[in-house]
Structure formats: structure tokens, C-alpha cells
Amino acid sequence: MKIKSTLIVIFTICLVQISWGQDKLKIAKSENSQLIKILNNSELIGENGENNLRVRIYKIDNGSGSAGISEGHKASHNLLIAVSEYDEQPLQNLFEIGPFYNPKFKKWTGIKEAKKEFEIQYGAESKRESIKLNVNINELKME
Numbered sequence: 001m002k003i004k005s006t007l008i009v010i011f012t013i014c015l016v017q018i019s020w021g022q023d024k025l026k027i028a029k030s031e032n033s034q035l036i037k038i039l040n041n042s043e044l045i046g047e048n049g050e051n052n053l054r055v056r057i058y059k060i061d062n063g064s065g066s067a068g069i070s071e072g073h074k075a076s077h078n079l080l081i082a083v084s085e086y087d088e089q090p091l092q093n094l095f096e097i098g099p100f101y102n103p104k105f106k107k108w109t110g111i112k113e114a115k116k117e118f119e120i121q122y123g124a125e126s127k128r129e130s131i132k133l134n135v136n137i138n139e140l141k142m143e
Helices: 001-020 031-043
Strands: 042-048 053-061 076-085 092-099 104-111 117-124 129-135 140-143
Touching: 031 042, 031 053, 042 104, 042 117, 076 129, 092 117, 092 140, 104 129, 104 140
Parallel strands: none
Antiparallel strands: 042 053, 053 076, 076 092, 104 117, 117 129, 129 140
16 A cells, blocks of 8 residues: 555656646747857867866857968967856856967866966967967966
8 A cells, every 4th residue: 555655646746747847948049140150160179177177268260361371261260268167156257369370279288276278389380389378267368
């Protein structure tokens, strides 16, 4: 008898959960042109989630011909650095730096509790340059 009562209670709880669930889905077209451009033209080039700070580095192109190079329609890129804490309500920020011609994430050079350091290479293949960047939840700095 006890098993039957327990099953009835569990079944009732399941039915209540189903009846309170989502009933209508909504579809909306975004009118945010900057968000549309970023999501359609960005590429994840670096990511690190160690030590309670997640950093993601995205490359977003600035359009054909933006590199200012005479041959071809080469594009420059800006980098978007997304930073987030791990928490139920995390602090989050987004930084943008650029323009760079042909940027590539090279490596993480320093990982600490609240700060990450990384190296970006950029420029023509024949003469690459490097830059080190430090990021924490509140700022992005060039070394």
C-alpha cells in the first residue's frame, strides 16, 4: 500500500511540473546590427578557463579593403576579448582592440587567479610583430 501511495505522489508531482512548464515559444528577429555583424563575422581564436576567470578571444573582420594594402582586398581585424568570472551572477566585460592585419593568437604567457596574459602576432607573413596583452575582469592592458 505504501508503494502505491508513493507512486501516486510522484506521478502527481510529475504532472504538476509538466502543466507549469513552458507553453509558447517565441521567435524574434534581432535588429541590433552590431550584434548581427559580430555573431556572423567573428572567429574564436583563443580560450582559457583556468582559475575562476574565463577569457575568450575573438577575431572580427573590418571588411574587405580595410587593411589598406594595395594588392588585393585584404581585411584588417579587431579582437574582442570576452572576460567572465565563474559565479551564479558573474561579472562580465568585453574589450575591443585593433585594427590588426592578419592577427593570430600565439600563446598564454601568464595565468593567475584574476589575470591572464597572452601574446598576439600580427602583420604580413614576412614581417610579423608581437604584442602581449593583460586582461582581468575590469581592464585590458598592452605590455
